Amino acid sequence: MKLKVITVLLGTAGALAACGPAPTPQQQAARQHEIACLSGTLGGALIGGVIGNQFGGGSGRDILTAGGAVAGGAAGQRYAC
Template sequence: MKLKMTGVAFAALAIVQACGPAPTPEAQAARQHEIACVSGTVGGSLLGGAIGNAFGGGSGQDILRAAGAGAGAVAGSRYSC
């Protein structure tokens, strides 16, 4: 439980740090682009995994979930980057 809370605290700290202002406008634009790429990839992966989860059964469902998550990550990355 302690390890889980430490991970959550570290993730929250990283998110707050990533959203802070950059020293130059160019660095800020690069940071915003990077955040958009990561969020598109993660969002696509979650959506693809959820869609893949709706099909199949047993180990086939696990395979479809993983394939959906991978395809969603690629599509989300292409769309947001």
């Protein structure tokens, strides 16, 4: 259930981000860099959360999932940016 809500929120945010005037070439380059950073962060968080979810049980699994998502997000951002 939580994953579905997060997916819908991210999809809505992406759709709203597409609205607006055409950017200048400098703005376009900056936006592409921001998208690359965001993609790396979100991808790393997703992968880290999946890996963390494979371990533990009960509330320990939740803690490891959150920790994996944070660590994966940080690693993804460091790689992409």
